[in-house]
Amino acid sequence: MNGSNQQDTHRTVERVARESYGRLVAYLSVHTHDLASAEDALSNALVSALSHWPQDGVPQNPEAWLLTAARRSLIDVIRHQHVVQASEPSLALLKENSTEAALSTEFPDERLNLLFVCAHPAIDPAMHTPLMLQTVLGLDAARIAQAFLIAPKTMGQRLFRAKTKIRSGGIPFEIPQERDLPARLDAVIEAIYAAFGIGWDDMVGADQRGRDLAEEAIWLARVLLQLMPSEAEVQGLLALMLHCEARRPARRGADGRYIPLSEQDPKQWSFPLIEEAERHLSEAFTQGRSGRFQLEAAIQSVHAERARTGRTDWTAIALFYERLIRISPALGTQAGYAAAVAEAKGPEVGLAVLESIDRDAIADYQPYWAVRAHILQRLGKTREAADAYDRATGLAEDPAVREFLLKRRS
Amino acid sequence: MQFALMIYHTPEEFDMRKNDYSDPHLGAWRAYYRALVDAGVYVGADALEVPETGTTVRLRDGKRRVQDGPYADTKEQLAGFIILELPSVDAALEWAARCPGASIGVVEVRPLAKEALRRGFTG
Numbered sequence: 001m002n003g004s005n006q007q008d009t010h011r012t013v014e015r016v017a018r019e020s021y022g023r024l025v026a027y028l029s030v031h032t033h034d035l036a037s038a039e040d041a042l043s044n045a046l047v048s049a050l051s052h053w054p055q056d057g058v059p060q061n062p063e064a065w066l067l068t069a070a071r072r073s074l075i076d077v078i079r080h081q082h083v084v085q086a087s088e089p090s091l092a093l094l095k096e097n098s099t100e101a102a103l104s105t106e107f108p109d110e111r112l113n114l115l116f117v118c119a120h121p122a123i124d125p126a127m128h129t130p131l132m133l134q135t136v137l138g139l140d141a142a143r144i145a146q147a148f149l150i151a152p153k154t155m156g157q158r159l160f161r162a163k164t165k166i167r168s169g170g171i172p173f174e175i176p177q178e179r180d181l182p183a184r185l186d187a188v189i190e191a192i193y194a195a196f197g198i199g200w201d202d203m204v205g206a207d208q209r210g211r212d213l214a215e216e217a218i219w220l221a222r223v224l225l226q227l228m229p230s231e232a233e234v235q236g237l238l239a240l241m242l243h244c245e246a247r248r249p250a251r252r253g254a255d256g257r258y259i260p261l262s263e264q265d266p267k268q269w270s271f272p273l274i275e276e277a278e279r280h281l282s283e284a285f286t287q288g289r290s291g292r293f294q295l296e297a298a299i300q301s302v303h304a305e306r307a308r309t310g311r312t313d314w315t316a317i318a319l320f321y322e323r324l325i326r327i328s329p330a331l332g333t334q335a336g337y338a339a340a341v342a343e344a345k346g347p348e349v350g351l352a353v354l355e356s357i358d359r360d361a362i363a364d365y366q367p368y369w370a371v372r373a374h375i376l377q378r379l380g381k382t383r384e385a386a387d388a389y390d391r392a393t394g395l396a397e398d399p400a401v402r403e404f405l406l407k408r409r410s
Numbered sequence: 411m412q413f414a415l416m417i418y419h420t421p422e423e424f425d426m427r428k429n430d431y432s433d434p435h436l437g438a439w440r441a442y443y444r445a446l447v448d449a450g451v452y453v454g455a456d457a458l459e460v461p462e463t464g465t466t467v468r469l470r471d472g473k474r475r476v477q478d479g480p481y482a483d484t485k486e487q488l489a490g491f492i493i494l495e496l497p498s499v500d501a502a503l504e505w506a507a508r509c510p511g512a513s514i515g516v517v518e519v520r521p522l523a524k525e526a527l528r529r530g531f532t533g
Contacts, residue, residue, distance in 0.1 A: 151499075151503075390445070391441070393445075394438075394508070397507045399513040
């Protein structure tokens with residue numbers, strides 16, 4: 001075995017792991033409900049692949065190979081747990097499936113079940129996204145902890161607790177009944193969007209946190225759309241994320257300085273991503289079932305129009321926000337609405353919208369203060385604007401955003 | 411719950427401490443302080459002089475040992491601290507991430523010792 005061969009194998013294992021991780025974990029845990037054991041078994045299988053494949057060559061069907069190896073490891077794990085009686089049925093199931101499934105590529109895709117399990121109402125909503133990132137994408141706790149600004153050990157413990165609850169709490173591995181489906185699907189979509197981490201894109205407040213998970217979130221949304229191709233909100237979610245992603249290259253100057261959406265050069269936006277976003281959005285609209293993510297995507301779509309028309313239709317954006325507030329009056333939506341009406345109808349109208357937002361809720365909500373500062377400045381209220389700029393600066397996490405706001409203040 | 415945010419500066423960061431009010435570095439700190447106070451989480455804070463002004467004292471075998479300079483021989487040195495009243499360590503990490511000191515140096519978050527222990531000290 002030579003070095004480059006080993007490197008190739010490494011890359012193959014990585015690729016197969018990325019593409020198949022969720023499918024394998026979902027399939028391995030669907031009967032046992034034991035995510036931790038399924039993950040352990042799969043990681044044993046991946047380690048084993050790294051030592052076998054360079055010598056024996058990459059198998060024709062790497063996914064089936066991993067499944068067989070993982071299943072063997074899982075049977076060992078279950079035997080070791082000394083709960084033979086309780087595990088007997090799942091052992092039987094594992095064995096039963098092992099022959100046919102290992103030999104064919106075709107084993108059922110249980111990822112949708114897994115996504116619904118991760119976002120189950122019995123699990124702490126704050127853990128929905130971390131669970132998905134770990135069980136469906138195979139991200140490790142340390143990486144997830146970074147993105148969520150939680151100590152790695154704490155994140156590990158919280159993931160462990162959530163999995164214990166899934167195993168012992170009777171959370172069913174199934175797609176919810178039609179009656180529950182809309183609410184349950186919302187939770188799945190929310191969790192994917194939380195990984196994306198960008199509240200909205202048109203003002204100085206977008207949270208940096210989730211940004212390094214943006215690609216993972218888009219991947220999850222694609223998986224979900226593949227599994228539920230006729231859900232308009234899933235199309236909306238993907239469209240929204242693609243629109244935001246399209247602008248990534250334009251968000252920073254060559255010197256690293258922050259550039260707000262209104263000052264971005266549309267030539268730097270990614271047109272293939274915008275086109276894909278538009279395709280998903282129009283497909284969603286043809287289904288005639290409006291929803292939060294379609295509206296959010298529509299707002300981003302209007303912004304994207306500037307590349308063609310050279311101007312931003314703030315009246316259209318304000319109208320979409322009005323509809324959005326009716327179904328989802330989140331803080332971010334209200335602040336976004338204020339910013340839009342300030343452009344469409346004048347800053348005093350925007351300020352009135354800001355004044356109607358609950359005082360306690362905005363004490364440490366950065367985007368509110370950024371919008372407020374901008375509107376006050378336009379009204380010529382310099383002193384109050386400076387105060388709001390201070391608040392927005394003090395609450396910002398990104399040094400480039402802080403610098404931008406301090407410059408605006410002066 | 412009270413948390414201490416201990417701010418460790420790099421030498422470059424210590425150099426940035428000018429008393430010039432147009433200084434963007436200072437502007438960021440002032441804004442951060444305001445945000446803490448206005449959010450109602452601020453308990454207290456202070457900044458330390460540069461590490462070279464520190465002196466360490468030890469008593470060993472009845473002898474005093476006094477040395478120039480700070481205690482730890484590390485690149486980052488303690489530059490100041492902030493005490494905050496917050497519901498959870500998650501919230502403390504949020505505020506630590508917003509701290510201008512986190513984007514160059516390091517901010518350590520640690521809970522203050524339990525009330526009983528602190529009362530033991532203060533009597």
